[in-house]
Amino acid sequence: NAGVTQTPKFQVLKTGQSMTLQCAQDMNHEYMSWYRQDPGMGLRLIHYSVGAGITDQGEVPNGYNVSRSTTEDFPLRLLSAAPSQTSVYFCASSPGQGRAFFGQGTRLTVV
């Protein structure tokens, strides 16, 4: 079982560049979400989606864009990377009741 797959695992960007973090799940979950993890901050919700065509903002959405054209995929776009976006990014999918399945993470460095 693949579960939740994130690509790439590592990325270095220059300030101002844009990129897309990919996330795919094969469990047919309606709910998907993106978190960023920073030391001492836990995981903070960036954006989430409750189904194809429906997205909403989480706690820290600025500088990020999402779309959900299929149940399986939920890409996260960085529009113009900033050093403050250096972080580890996790994608998760959920069948409900709070249970979440996480990807392995993308470690992003913005220089």
Place this chain on the structure above:
Amino acid sequence: AQSVTQLGSHVSVSEGALVLLRCNYSSSVPPYLFWYVQYPNQGLQLLLKYTSAATLVKGINGFEAEFKKSETSFHLTKPSAHMSDAAEYFCAGAGSYQLTFGKGTKLSVIP
């Protein structure tokens, strides 16, 4: 607003000693509470989940947690620490889908 508070960002125990990681939740947190574990350079794995069926919840790897409504607590325990338990542990609360995480507690196990 929902909140989950983990007491102690770093806990050290000797191998074989009791592990106690503390978590308190706000009274507005919906009924699902979780503990997740993150090993170095990996994603989050579910350790255990409380869903109101029983106040004492047993999880994987010998961990358990007790839900105490009067204390708004959901502390994680393990009777005897093993070296392989060294990781970061996150307490989280959820409604149907969205998770609210504590800031995490890094557990070190001393041989």
